[in-house]
Amino acid sequence: MTSRRSARGTLAGDAEEPPAAPVPEQATRPLRADAARNRQRILEAAEEVFARDGIAVPIDTVAERAGVGVGTLYRHFPTKEALFEAVVLRRLDELLAAVAEPADDATASFFAFLEQMGEQVALKHDLFDALAEAGVDLEARCAAKVGTLKEEVRALHGRAVAHGGVRADITADEVMGLVIGACSHAQAPGAVDDSTRRMVRVVCDGLRTDR
């Protein structure tokens, strides 16, 4: 969290994904019943704890919340960052799913998506905050997914601009930055408050050409 490394350590690069399937929950070996249960618990606990306290929270807290020992946690996720990545990945998927929703009005769907993004970010605020800041460097898989997200935003933005409802003098990255920035100040993590909604609305209004 302090310094930046160029993502990717000595381990698997991105040339790893092609061969195997998306690897939903298990793949190599069946995984014993209790192990599967614990893995799930850990993921849930991590999601909760990271969202509330940010990535700086000690790993013991996650383990405790999940009701397992640290050893168990490390058996499932080789590193704190790996756990974080797993959690973020899930959330990114949710967000990307939202983008897939149909909409005929380009401008409207652009703003709708921004609001979606706002909700997500505000809800799990520290988590996404960390994601968005350059502070954390996500390993290959996460970075790739973030790239996809950016692509989507770019596309939506492009269409909305073409449609004439959104100003063109701003990049997709900047749009993301604005929304994320607005939400990173959300108060109560765990609930999207009116304040956050208002802030996102201001950003959206600032992006409009009409009004």
Add this chain to the structure above:
Amino acid sequence: MTSRRSARGTLAGDAEEPPAAPVPEQATRPLRADAARNRQRILEAAEEVFARDGIAVPIDTVAERAGVGVGTLYRHFPTKEALFEAVVLRRLDELLAAVAEPADDATASFFAFLEQMGEQVALKHDLFDALAEAGVDLEARCAAKVGTLKEEVRALHGRAVAHGGVRADITADEVMGLVIGACSHAQAPGAVDDSTRRMVRVVCDGLRTDR
């Protein structure tokens, strides 16, 4: 940095300021020549390093940058937080000075100030970021100054709203959050880039009633 405490520890509350003068550089005793020089160097180094790497940077880095030993650093500032506070305090003063500038059009002066704030935040981004996030809790003196800043924003905003140029359905806190959020994603720390400026502009436009 991880959790939150209610500001103010066992030490001096705010009931400390009234008696003494603003305490510009020295007060109790003349301070030896080299000591004064070092103190200055440390402050400058800290400002630079904190701005670039954020408050998480190890204190040794500051000491090294300043060309002094850690011992010396601690002689001048009893604690890392105290050093941070000293640095932030200075910057807050600059910002508050900007607010004092005259302007006849309430709306214009409101936006002018937001831009000022944007510059400051973007320039020293991690620093202000840390300040704005609830993550760091500033001790009494800082908190007080931040309070003053909020008051100013509130006043400017109120006047601008009365003047009819700015929407009323948003609080001063939220306005600050928006600007800070927008700037916390600034790229190169040390230089305000066009990107940041564009983002602040979007926020300002979103706050306008006219357009």
Add this chain to the structure above:
DNA sequence: CACTATACGGAACCTGCGTTCCGTTTGTCA
């Protein structure tokens, strides 16, 4: 029910960082 691979828990270890301590250096004043 016995046997074994798998998984568990948490003490122990290691590193990084804030802070303290103390022997040495240096500015200042007579």
Add this chain to the structure above:
DNA sequence: TGACAAACGGAACGCAGGTTCCGTATAGTG
């Protein structure tokens, strides 16, 4: 220039948190 308080530097300390290790428990199987 000599004496001494003030200031310096950096090794050493303590703690916090990530990671490893290993003895113990248990699901799954014949």
